[in-house]
Amino acid sequence: MRKQVIILLILASICIKPTSIFANGTSYFEEPTTPTGHVLPLEESVISIEGEKLYIEIEQEGEVSPYQMMFANIRVIYEMENKTEEDLLVPIAFPQPGVSSEWSVDLDGTDISITGNAPFYPEELIGNKPHREWIDPRTGQTYSFRGYDLIGASGKLGAKTFNITLNAKSRHTLTIEYKADLGIDERANLHPIYRLDYLLHPASYWSEFKNLDIEVKVPKRASVYVNLPLQKEGNTYVGAFDTLPEGNLVVFLSPHSGLLFNLFTSRSVALLALVIMLPIYYVIIRLMKRTSLKHQKGISLIILGVFALAGLDIVRHKILGYPITIVQYILYIICLLILWWMWSRVFRKNGKL
Template identity: 40%
Template sequence: MRHFLLLCFTILIIVVSPMSTSANGTSYRQEVSLPTGQVIPMEEGNVSIVAEHLLIRFKKESARELLIKGSPNIEAEVNVTYELFNKHEIEQEIPIAFPQLGQTGDWQVRLDGTNIPLDGAVALSREQLIGQSPHYEWINPRTGDSYDISRNDSFEKFETLQSKTFTVNLQPRTKQILQVNYDVNVSLDEKHSLHPVYRFDYLLHPASYWSDFQNLTLQIEVPFDAHIYTNLDLEKVNEEMWLGEFETLPDENLVVFLSPRAGILFNNLNSRGLALFIAFVLLVSFYPIGRWVKKKFPSQSRLISCLLLLIFLGSGYDLLSHKIVGYPFTLLQLAYYILYLILILFLFVRLLKK
């Protein structure tokens, strides 16, 4: 038994050691996607955005690495509805660019219900799209702490941004509805926290190039349990929806950070070392607690021992089935996880025999 516990402790030390050096030597995913954003007219004109409704719906797909749950894959489904008004007395043909710098899919552009084909792409300058208030720092939505991923990441280094283009014909002195729908990947940081942090940037600044802009409605939907942080002032309508209404264009671009909830005990921890240490404490305390129960409640010891078994197995699963350390230490975590389950069952059988 002592050899088993010594082995567990050794594995724990090996796995926790990289944590003291900010996880150096482990491969945590850091995927920085460039932002997407508002439509921008490619020619000067007298066309305004009378109203805009921006709906961003996040979608989550669970991922697994062997028996260890990896960070889920999250996409943003973007649905934008613009109410455009052509102030001219004649029909206007307006070439429009739409920044879409991350990996996108399921594009659809419609004017008054009629599909509009994408006809090309154009490179727009960084300053033209982002404006004077870039939001470089990351925010952990669980703690509110801010941090930087890297001063060399793709978000800060780009000079121009590729943008899809299309052309619309706007009738004179008429309000028309332009709809743009697509899916886009979001940024991910696994390194700086026990729980992954996701980031989505939506550029609002390009709307300032229209002759006028007003009445912006922002709606964010997260149909799964998660911690949320936004840099703009949005009201929480319910557990899945946040809403904000702005009469004029906000000074900042929209940035959303989210971190999905995971487990019960695991969800309330923010330290990798603490998560692994608690799993170790559970393992070494199971047998002594079981022995104490047998002495204190001899007539009910079997029932209480069974309840303890369920609690300790459930707690171990809650902690160790989630990704705590990066590859290759994930393999050690997997071994520790399997060993934990075997030892708890072994100790339970030993308790029943004595």
């Protein structure tokens, strides 16, 4: 049995070593964050925003090879006021250069059509205080994202455009709803890190802005970091601001990864845990053999099942980079066969097989 364990340890170390080679965007998925957010006028505005309610619900769509999808259901409600003596046609842009769907825009309950797209320089939308660094929400450590540049050669970010008419001396309610993908970094940590940037800086282009309420709902038991001072209430983060915050809203999230796998922070430790289970199980069943415990065979099979489920909890996550992830499943199958061989060997010697 010692020889088999040593061979598997060597195999595991060989499997772990190549991850550093593939880590930079080819083996681990790295999708940059796509800033989304606030309406801004395409012309100099005399319109004020008397209040804004921002609702964000982050959900996990399930495991889709080669990575897990995370998206945000975003709903934002603006109370807009035209304080002038005449009706105004207001052209509006809403930044969303990334992947999005299920758009809905309405003014006082009347649907508004999206008319096109407009390019903006990043500083026009993000402001002078961009949050460039990524943060691991499990540890709080800051690091630099090594994936590709979202802005690219054009140097600009896109925004959807539409027009609304605001009556003189009146308030209107503008509601925008859509679904947006989150950025993801699988390279930096064993557990993937997701990022959402919601732009608040464009609110500064209106003649006046006040009364911002934010509510961000995240998956249960997820590790979360939010850059703005929001209060945690269960799995929801809430905050109220009388005026526009200095920075944009940035959320980093790492979902819960199962009972056993969630304890690991290192790819090497997670993969070696598969092999370490072998001597642990062998010691357990050898100790059982020396006792007078009844139903040894049944109990040892139950323990074997527990070890098998623990190993499955580990390998169902991406430890090795895609497409060599299959190697960890091969290692798992080998471990299962050796566990079964050890059980058979011990109880055959004990005369109970």
